[in-house]
Each structure stands twice: as structure tokens, then as C-alpha cells.
Amino acid sequence: MTERKRLRVAVVGAGGIAASHRAAFQAYRDDVDIVAAADVEEARAVAFCAAAGNAKPYGDLDTLLAEQEPDLVSICTPPGLHVEQTTKALESGAWVWCEKPPCRSLAEYDEMAAAEREGGPYVSFVFQQRSGAGAAHFRSLIADGVLGRPLVAHCQTTWYRDAAYYSVPWRGRWDSEGGGPAMGHGIHQMDLLLHLLGDWAEVRAMTARLVHDVETEDVSTALVRFESGALATVVNSVLSPDEVSRIRVDCENATVELTHLYGYGAKDWRYTAAPHVAEKATKRWSVASDDVSSHAAAFGPVLAAHRAGRRPPCSGEDGRRVLEFVAALYKSAATGAGVRRGEIVPDDAFHRSMAGAPA
Known part of the structure; x- marks a missing residue:
């Protein structure tokens, strides 16, 4: 029997939440290898990689993607970096598992979704409270x-x-x-x-x-x-x-x-x-x-989807739904009016920014 290929995973952003991602991947150690981590603070990347085992630390995502060619990239950086880093990873051919919030706006979400391809790579988001x-x-x-x-x-x-x-x-x-x-x-x-x-x-x-x-x-x-x-x-x-x-x-x-x-x-x-x-x-x-609800429980369906080449949960329209809800909350608060689902279209200021300001 041919041995199943192990998933090569890299982590971007080695701060506090990255430890939960590392624990999730290590819960599937028979199927997943953590091969690299990148962080603008070298010491954090080094410490993360030491805890992960044989992973290699990097100071930037571009070099990591070029040298490691990971199957999946875990995004653990602040929200303002998500769209750029997710798009780069998807364009390299890697799937993405990204921390919440997905990004800063519906416009950014749609930009990330546009970088996906049928059958993968896909980007999905960490909403682990669903997983219990x-x-x-x-x-x-x-x-x-x-x-x-x-x-x-x-x-x-x-x-x-x-x-x-x-x-x-x-x-x-x-x-x-x-x-x-x-x-x-x-x-x-x-x-x-x-x-x-x-x-x-x-x-x-x-x-x-x-x-x-x-x-x-x-x-x-x-x-x-x-x-x-x-x-x-x-x-x-x-x-x-x-x-x-x-x-x-x-x-x-x-x-x-x-x-x-x-x-x-x-x-x-x-x-x-x-x-x-x-x-x-x-x-x-x-x-x-x-x-229990956890990152490990949430990652299982993502791993299964990658193996099957199908869209994972918390992605596409399923991942966008709560972000649209948040945008509607902010628009309603700013305007004093009720906001219907589907109302915030691309020419709406609240599609470009949760603050309703021009991009």
C-alpha cells in the first residue's frame, strides 16, 4: 500500500495564538508536519520552531513560500495583514487556515476568495466554537x-x-x-x-x-x-x-x-x-x-477537505456570513437604520470598511 503523503504546514505569525495552531497540528501528527514558521521578530519564529520540532524559522513569508512550498499556511498575524498574506499563499498553491477575524472588510474577503481555484487551494477561517x-x-x-x-x-x-x-x-x-x-x-x-x-x-x-x-x-x-x-x-x-x-x-x-x-x-x-x-x-x-470546542477539533474537517480536494467549512459563503453580519451591525449603528442581509454591495462604503469610510 502506498503511504499517504503527509501535509506540509507552515505558520505565519508566531505570537500567542500560534501555539493553539501548533497544538492543533500536533494532534494530527500522523498526517501533518510543521515545516516552517515566519515572524518579523526572529526570536519568536525560532522559539515556535523549537517547540514544533524540526521546523525552520523565517523572517518573511515570501522566502518561506519559495523554499518550503507548504501544502497549507496557517495565518496567525493581525487582521490588517490577512488579505496580503492569504493571497500570496493561495497564489503559491497552498491552502490557508486563517485566524479570525477573516480580514478587515467584505471587500478584502472577496479579494481573498477571488484568489481561490476550483478544487483548491481554498482559504478557511478559524471559528472553533462551531467545533464542539x-x-x-x-x-x-x-x-x-x-x-x-x-x-x-x-x-x-x-x-x-x-x-x-x-x-x-x-x-x-x-x-x-x-x-x-x-x-x-x-x-x-x-x-x-x-x-x-x-x-x-x-x-x-x-x-x-x-x-x-x-x-x-x-x-x-x-x-x-x-x-x-x-x-x-x-x-x-x-x-x-x-x-x-x-x-x-x-x-x-x-x-x-x-x-x-x-x-x-x-x-x-x-x-x-x-x-x-x-x-x-x-x-x-x-x-x-x-x-470540546478547540482549534484541534476545528482543524480536522479542514484536513479532511484537503485530502478530498473539496471546499472546507468556514470558507466561501459559509465563512463570509458572519463578516457580513458584522458589517451590517456597524452600518446600522452608524446610520440608525436597520440593515438587511445582501444590502451591503460593492459600491457601499461599509463593503470597503467596517467604519464606512473610503478605502
Whole structure:
């Protein structure tokens, strides 16, 4: 039997989040080799490569791509660099697995998508909150009609970040981060909300800058109507000392709650039956698997898609949906009007920038 070719992976940006990517790849050590890492700070690239094993450090992406010809490039740099680095990797023939947020605007997302080719390479994005067994279980119960229709939902990302956090030069700026907590923090829970409830139809939002000396907001709220008719509230904050990530969905037959911070397992989901539901009907509601949400769990489907030459999850329209939602949130907050899905087209200022400013 011919031995299956191992995936040659390189990492760009060897800062804090790169460790989660390294752990994800090492979880598939029988299928993946980490061959290189690039960072503008040489010491970080060297340290990452030492922890990865036999990887080679680089100071720039161009040289890495030319010398290593990786099969997949993991992008762990600030959002302002994503479109350039992703496009270079795709044009070299490498697939891309890119950290959130995907980029700074819908225009940049569409530019990256234009560099893809049918059958690959593709770019997909790290929305690991989708990956826990609890999310798949909820979706299966909804698909089977067991929980009834989703009616009302709440999506909460209320975290705390101090002034030191924003002392990093690229944070809190439209041109480098692309937005505030709606873009850089709450996007995970909002993506999970859309993954659970389906397409959104309209959003009405407000943003404010209440504490931090930054260009972007530090808190946002939104009201959302889904295509199904369900209504939701969304809150994103970096002003909240009691930190929590939470989604609650009230369905016809049950209330389903997920409460965690940066990741969840089966124990973090709670199902409460409506009074009219018999106890025996709830037997299949408990989550059978304790597979947690993680980068490793999120990478598995990307690896499988690469092997099969098919589009991975969290890419294409599937990856764009939450970014369009964020753009609609910012546009609604700026204009005071509701924004419909599909409204933000290429000649719209909010297609070019989440701030609504010219590119």
C-alpha cells in the first residue's frame, strides 16, 4: 500500500495564538508536519520552531513560500495583514487556515476568495466554537424537529480588556484591526449563533466607546431577525469584569443554554424542557460526546477537505456570513437604520470598511 503523503504546514505569525495552531497540528501528527514558521521578530519564529520540532524559522513569508512550498499556511498575524498574506499563499498553491477575524472588510474577503481555484487551494477561517460536539448535537435536534422552532435567542460576549491590552499598536484601530469587540471578540459567538440558527435577515444595532481611548467601539448591542422568523439580541463588550460567553435559544419545546468563556464541553450545555414536554421525550437531549470546542477539533474537517480536494467549512459563503453580519451591525449603528442581509454591495462604503469610510 502506498503511504499517504503527509501535509506540509507552515505558520505565519508566531505570537500567542500560534501555539493553539501548533497544538492543533500536533494532534494530527500522523498526517501533518510543521515545516516552517515566519515572524518579523526572529526570536519568536525560532522559539515556535523549537517547540514544533524540526521546523525552520523565517523572517518573511515570501522566502518561506519559495523554499518550503507548504501544502497549507496557517495565518496567525493581525487582521490588517490577512488579505496580503492569504493571497500570496493561495497564489503559491497552498491552502490557508486563517485566524479570525477573516480580514478587515467584505471587500478584502472577496479579494481573498477571488484568489481561490476550483478544487483548491481554498482559504478557511478559524471559528472553533462551531467545533464542539454540543453544537452539532443541537443542530441535529433542530433538524429532527425535536426541540420545535427556535423562537428567541440571546448571544453574549461580555469580556474585560484593560488599557494595557490596547497598548498594542494595531488594536482598537479601524485600519489595522478592522473593528472593536464585535469584530475581534464577539465574532466567535455570533458565528456560532448563525451556525445554530441559520441565515439572518435584518439587524438593528448601536455601538459606543465608553471607556477605552481607541478609534473603534468598546461595546455594541444588536437586535436580529432571522430568516426563520426567530428574534435575537446580541451584546459584545470588553468592559465586563464578570466575563462570560453565552448563547441561549428558546425553542417551542425547550430552552437551550451554552455558558462558557473561551471554549466549551458537554457540561456547559443545559436543556430545560417546556412544561408540556414529557420527561421521556428529553432522553436524547443530553450531549453524548464530550468533544470540546478547540482549534484541534476545528482543524480536522479542514484536513479532511484537503485530502478530498473539496471546499472546507468556514470558507466561501459559509465563512463570509458572519463578516457580513458584522458589517451590517456597524452600518446600522452608524446610520440608525436597520440593515438587511445582501444590502451591503460593492459600491457601499461599509463593503470597503467596517467604519464606512473610503478605502
